Amino acid sequence: MNWINDGKKPVLIAGPCSAETEEQVLQTATRLFRTGKVDVLRAGIWKPRTRPGAFEGIGTKGLPWLQKAKELTGLPIAVEVAKASHVELCLEFGIDILWIGARTTVNPFAVQEIADALKGVDIPVLLKNPINPDLALWLGGMERLQNAGLTKLGAIHRGFSFSGEKIYRNRPQWQIAIDFKTAMPEIMMINDPSHICGKRFATKVAQKSNGFKF
Numbered sequence: 001m002n003w004i005n006d007g008k009k010p011v012l013i014a015g016p017c018s019a020e021t022e023e024q025v026l027q028t029a030t031r032l033f034r035t036g037k038v039d040v041l042r043a044g045i046w047k048p049r050t051r052p053g054a055f056e057g058i059g060t061k062g063l064p065w066l067q068k069a070k071e072l073t074g075l076p077i078a079v080e081v082a083k084a085s086h087v088e089l090c091l092e093f094g095i096d097i098l099w100i101g102a103r104t105t106v107n108p109f110a111v112q113e114i115a116d117a118l119k120g121v122d123i124p125v126l127l128k129n130p131i132n133p134d135l136a137l138w139l140g141g142m143e144r145l146q147n148a149g150l151t152k153l154g155a156i157h158r159g160f161s162f163s164g165e166k167i168y169r170n171r172p173q174w175q176i177a178i179d180f181k182t183a184m185p186e187i188m189m190i191n192d193p194s195h196i197c198g199k200r201f202a203t204k205v206a207q208k209s210n211g212f213k214f
Contacts, residue, residue, distance in 0.1 A: 004039050004076070004097075004124070011039050011190055013078060018055070019043040019062040029069035040097060041069055042078040046086055048103045063093040070094070078126070082110060084117035091121060099126040100141065102158060106130040111141045115148035124152035128192070129180075133160040133173050139183055155180060158192035168198040 004011050014032050019025050025043055032038045045062035047055065066077045076096035081087050082104045090098060098118075104110045105128055118125065125145055130137040138155070145153055157177040159170025181189055 012037055013040040013042050013190070014038045015042040015078075017044055017194070018047055019045050019058050019065060022065045022068070025062070025065040025069055026072065029073050029075070033073035033075060038075065040078050041066075041073065041075045042099075043069075044080050046080060046082055048082055048101065060089055063089060063095070066095065067093055070096075081114060084113050087114055087117040091123070097124045097126065099156065100128060102128045102131045105141045106132065106134075106137060108137070108140060108144070111144050115144045115150070118145075118150060119148045122149065122151055124154070125150055126154045126156050126190070128156040128158050129160065129176070131161045133162075133171075133176055135176050135179050135183075138176075138180055142184060142187060154188040154190060155184075156190055156192050158195035165198075168196055170195045172196050 016024060016028055028043075029041050032041060043062065043066060045057045045059055045066075047057035049056050063079075066079065069075075070077050078097035078099055079086075079090050079095045080101050081090060081098050082101065087098065098114075100111060100114060104114075111127075127138070127141050127145065130141075142153065142155065157172075157180075159168060159172050160176070162168075162171040165171055177189065181187070
């Protein structure tokens with residue numbers, strides 16, 4: 001991803017899963033910047049939820065906070081988008097990188113709407129794997145973005161939902177990520193460990209049962 005850094009080290013994207021207050025966003029951005037290790041600041045302002053009534057993000061109100069974070073740190077800002085109106089607002093507020101979440105990747109109509117909104121604007125876009133372990137959906141989403149003329153593209157492997165999972169929050173199913181890279185070797189891939197990592201206790205129990213020591 002030499003459009004993010006010089007390509008000589010792994011890309012590190014960090015920030016709050018959900019932007020909740022201006023103070024939270026600016027303090028987090030400043031502390032991350034001071035580490036000297038972060039390439040991109042991220043924060044979610046639109047949060048798709050399974051059931052109504054849950055917190056669905058601060059919305060458009062958070063975009064000026066992210067503008068300020070960029071001014072303070074000089075780091076590019078990434079935001080999740082789920083529909084064309086989100087894209088339009090992000091472009092208006094100078095957001096540098098967009099990502100499409102797993103719940104959106106699973107819907108070809110939604111990905112196509114985003115791709116259509118981005119025609120003629122070659123902004124970097126990162127596409128997460130769909131919630132379910134469906135390689136064709138992931139590849140198809142990337143193809144829709146490519147067909148819109150986008151060239152600064154990356155894939156995000158964040159694992160897959162699996163009923164009855166005991167160890168991981170989302171099961172990695174590494175072979176699907178490998179198959180994606182085999183099919184699209186030109187597309188850079190990054191990992192989202194916050195979604196894959198699981199319960200510390202359960203992980204230790206599983207590793208001990210396999211002969212690992214701590």
